[in-house]
Amino acid sequence: MREVLAVVYREYLIRRTSPTWLFFDLAVPLLYLLMFGVAFDKALGHGLRIGEAIVPYNAFFLGGVLSMSSFGSAMNQSYGFFVDRDNGIFYEFLTYPMTRGQFLLGKILFQCVMAVVQCVLTIAAGTLILQIGIRWELLPFVFIGMTIGTAGWFFFLAIVAFRIRRNDTFNTVINVAYFVLMFLSSMFYPLEQVPSWLRAISCANPLTWQTDALRFLTIGLGSFSSFMLEAVGFGAFLLLSFWFAVRTLQKAL
Amino acid sequence: MKNVKEIVRLAFTQYLCSDNFIHFTTRVSDFAIEVLDLIKIYQKRRHEPVKAVNGISFEVRQGEIFGLLGPNGAGKTTTIKILTTLLAPTSGAARVAGHDVVADPLGVRKQICVVVQENAIELYLSVRNNFRTFGRFHGLTSREIEERTDRVTELFGLREYLNEKGLDLSGGLKRRVQVAKTFIVDKPIVFLDEATTGMDAFHKRATLEAIKEESRKGRTIVLTTHILDEAEELCDSVAIMNRGRIIARGSVEHVKAMSLRLLYLTLSLETVSQDVLQAIQERNPLNIDIKNNTIEVTVREATAALDVLAAVKQTGLLRHFEITSASLEDVFLQLVDKKASID
Numbered sequence: 273m274r275e276v277l278a279v280v281y282r283e284y285l286i287r288r289t290s291p292t293w294l295f296f297d298l299a300v301p302l303l304y305l306l307m308f309g310v311a312f313d314k315a316l317g318h319g320l321r322i323g324e325a326i327v328p329y330n331a332f333f334l335g336g337v338l339s340m341s342s343f344g345s346a347m348n349q350s351y352g353f354f355v356d357r358d359n360g361i362f363y364e365f366l367t368y369p370m371t372r373g374q375f376l377l378g379k380i381l382f383q384c385v386m387a388v389v390q391c392v393l394t395i396a397a398g399t400l401i402l403q404i405g406i407r408w409e410l411l412p413f414v415f416i417g418m419t420i421g422t423a424g425w426f427f428f429l430a431i432v433a434f435r436i437r438r439n440d441t442f443n444t445v446i447n448v449a450y451f452v453l454m455f456l457s458s459m460f461y462p463l464e465q466v467p468s469w470l471r472a473i474s475c476a477n478p479l480t481w482q483t484d485a486l487r488f489l490t491i492g493l494g495s496f497s498s499f500m501l502e503a504v505g506f507g508a509f510l511l512l513s514f515w516f517a518v519r520t521l522q523k524a525l
Numbered sequence: 526m527k528n529v530k531e532i533v534r535l536a537f538t539q540y541l542c543s544d545n546f547i548h549f550t551t552r553v554s555d556f557a558i559e560v561l562d563l564i565k566i567y568q569k570r571r572h573e574p575v576k577a578v579n580g581i582s583f584e585v586r587q588g589e590i591f592g593l594l595g596p597n598g599a600g601k602t603t604t605i606k607i608l609t610t611l612l613a614p615t616s617g618a619a620r621v622a623g624h625d626v627v628a629d630p631l632g633v634r635k636q637i638c639v640v641v642q643e644n645a646i647e648l649y650l651s652v653r654n655n656f657r658t659f660g661r662f663h664g665l666t667s668r669e670i671e672e673r674t675d676r677v678t679e680l681f682g683l684r685e686y687l688n689e690k691g692l693d694l695s696g697g698l699k700r701r702v703q704v705a706k707t708f709i710v711d712k713p714i715v716f717l718d719e720a721t722t723g724m725d726a727f728h729k730r731a732t733l734e735a736i737k738e739e740s741r742k743g744r745t746i747v748l749t750t751h752i753l754d755e756a757e758e759l760c761d762s763v764a765i766m767n768r769g770r771i772i773a774r775g776s777v778e779h780v781k782a783m784s785l786r787l788l789y790l791t792l793s794l795e796t797v798s799q800d801v802l803q804a805i806q807e808r809n810p811l812n813i814d815i816k817n818n819t820i821e822v823t824v825r826e827a828t829a830a831l832d833v834l835a836a837v838k839q840t841g842l843l844r845h846f847e848i849t850s851a852s853l854e855d856v857f858l859q860l861v862d863k864k865a866s867i868d
Binding site: 274275277278279281282285286289290359360361363364365366367368369370371522523 | 609610611613631634635637638639641643644645646647648649650654657658661662663664690691703716
């Protein structure tokens with residue numbers, strides 16, 4: 273545990289020196305909800321029809337914004353490997369007395385805390401400004417969902433970061449992946465109304481699983497059984513990504 | 526004399542270990558590092574495989590300063606990367622502080638600290654926070670870190686830079702911070718890959734003294750360097766690598782003796798006349814180098830040196846002379862050159 277906390281301490285010191293990074297982590301998805309969400313809510317008028325229910329777009333989009341912030345935080349943190357490589361410190365880290373797994377856990381633990389803080393801000397804005405009805409009793413599970421989501425995406429993106437040497441290539445790959453994953457998921461729109469081929473692909477996307485789970489936990493949209501199925505799916509995605517990231521890091525040089 | 530020095534050093538090392546000064550948690554062995562038939566082949570797609578390390582074997586005794594020398598691309602850094610668990614070997618075995626680098630990499634990492642070849646400091650953190658993070662990673666308490674930071678910043682002349690960010694330091698200062706970090710922890714084995722690169726003469730001297738001091742405390746130090754004077758001054762034993770192989774190893778004196786008994790005769794003369802030059806050339810020296818009124822003659826064997834000396838003395842122009850044996854650099858150049866021509 274000492275080793276993991278040493279990495280967390282280091283991440284904390286670095287983040288403290290970078291207000292830009294802090295701004296991106298804490299404010300960008302919130303602004304997304306307030307600007308994009310409000311605009312679509314007005315454009316759609318009476319909200320979205322999902323099954324028998326009518327859901328305001330703001331409320332529907334909240335789960336999407338939360339998974340967007342998880343993904344964004346993980347993306348930011350995985351880009352940090354390139355900064356560490358440029359500083360040369362990356363290779364020194366790998367000689368420190370800790371396992372590769374402890375190193376990766378430490379790297380993401382601080383970011384998970386940031387994701388939870390971001391989640392609190394987003395939910396606060398959603399309820400206070402946009403009057404979204406939240407299932408307060410499930411809030412702790414939302415935090416757990418944010419933590420698991422951020423960690424899962426970080427381990428997945430870390431695999432890409434270790435396999436790609438150049439940061440410009442990494443940026444391109446990640447931005448394209450982000451775009452594809454976002455629009456092939458339930459982040460912006462309900463999948464019931466999209467073409468069947470798009471729905472089939474989206475259902476296999478872990479971002480859909482995370483978004484649906486967070487949507488269920490925040491506003492109660494969807495069934496418990498599908499929530500459980502997607503939560504287990506994302507858990508498996510997290511474990512597989514972690515295992516593969518550790519293996520890739522062992523061969524990262 | 527060397528043996529006495531060795532016995533004193535071993536006794537001192539044992540004393541320090543018994544006092545828990547250095548926390549050896551592994552099996553007791555005479556060797557801090559054991560390398561056996563180590564091979565590393567880099568295999569890249571669409572490229573021919575490169576054998577960076579080609580079956581090397583050596584041992585490093587506890588408390589010794591060991592130098593791994595060789596030209597660029599010799600395989601030194603690859604060897605260090607394997608020993609510090611950054612790379613897995615293709616075949617062969619290596620044990621560091623009794624731990625196998627492949628089977629127990631964490632065990633190895635708990636016993637070492639490393640100055641990697643790349644400049645490695647936290648650019649966005651102050652020098653003080655660089656020490657703090659490094660100390661925490663190696664299990665020091667905040668109080669220990671503060672105390673040791675004081676001592677180390679004094680030693681490396683970093684006190685005035687403590688609150689500067691890494692980003693604002695010059696290349697030499699960054700290197701100093703990187704090296705200084707390793708001296709705040711008590712790991713029994715230290716790897717220094719080109720540690721003094723980019724340092725000015727003053728701080729290079731301070732670093733070399735600090736390395737010697739740490740060695741006296743019983744730490745084993747493995748260093749790679751291009752600066753052979755540095756190796757000659759510091760190392761108890763060396764291995765010279767070229768093209769992935771070890772071409773010479775042993776104590777510095779032992780390796781120097783491999784120079785085929787080269788001797789350097791420096792002759793200061795009244796004037797460099799034809800008679801003197803002819804007298805020298807008739808004795809077929811290996812090399813003659815004339816600088817003003819001084820002639821440097823390279824010969825093999827002491828008898829040849831005395832023969833040249835006698836002949837020059839007969840001309841009546843000799844003021845004084847000096848006979849020196851080959852330096853580590855001479856041996857290095859000779860061995861590497863010879864190996865290249867054989868290959």
